[in-house]
Each structure stands twice: as structure tokens, then as C-alpha cells.
Amino acid sequence: MNSSSNHANTLKKIIDSDSLLLSIGDVANAIDVSTRQLRYWEKKGYIKSKISKSGQRKYTYFTLLQAGDIAGYINEGYTLASAAEKTANNARIMKRLRQFLQTRFDNGYEIEGGYEIDLGEIKDVDAEQHLHIDLMEDGESFFQIKKKDK
DNA sequence: GTTCTGACA
């Protein structure tokens, strides 16, 4: 494995939330809900968990975010059922966005003052012309259309 | 010490 692909793998891991497993206590503490609620939400099918060898629940960072999302809606006055429904819809978008990030981050490289990612071909446009996004250190970001070769 | 399931004020 060369240093380039290793770099890409590191970036993937950073945005891969499935590699971090948290205990029910960690999640409850982080989003300020009871372990009782977490187990109940899971029984209702609103969140998921993996069961360890010792029979204990393990949550991904993604699930922590989902549970926090549900808790947030509940605090805004929504019922558990509607809060879970809203969260499920948000999750579909986030899953898709994460999938996008994981695949596109392969084509990233450093540039002066930031990082640039080749987002690939643009539908109905010359295949040589790729869309790029530049993420600058100062927080700015912008798109560019230019030849695929860096 | 933490988590699990089931049950009950």
C-alpha cells in the first residue's frame, strides 16, 4: 500500500462512523437521555445497536447522532413517534451524503492553502471537464470546472 | 462499576 492510498484510507476512516462503537452509557450521557429511553426506542425500532459477545449493546457514532436527533425533536415538542419519523428521513439523506463523501474523498489532494477534491464528471458535459470543490483552510470553499488531470 | 431483562409505584 503506497502512501497515497493510505492517506485516502485515513480520510475514509475519519468520515466512517461505523468504526467507533459506544456503550449505552456513553450515548445516554452524550445526548442527555436515559438508558431506559435508549432501550425503549430500540425496542420500537427507532434506533439500532449491535450486541457484543457479553450481551451488551454497542452503538455506532451514526446511531448516537440519530438518537440525539430524536431527543432534539422531542425537546421541541414532537411525540416520540413523529420525532423518530423525522429522524428516519434525515438519516436517509445523511446516509446518502456519507456514501458520497466516502467515494469522492478518494480523489482529494492538497493544494495551496487548502484541499481540493475532484468530484468527477458532470452529466451532459465533456467528460474531460470535471467538477472540483476547493476546501480552504480559512473556511472558504468554492467549486471549479476544469480538466480532470490535476 | 456497568449493563441486561422484567416488572411495578
Place this chain on the structure above:
DNA sequence: TGTCAGAA
């Protein structure tokens, strides 16, 4: 939902 029990 909180909390307690009894076990892992």
C-alpha cells in the same frame, strides 16, 4: 419513564 431487583 423512573427505578428497583437479581444476574452477568
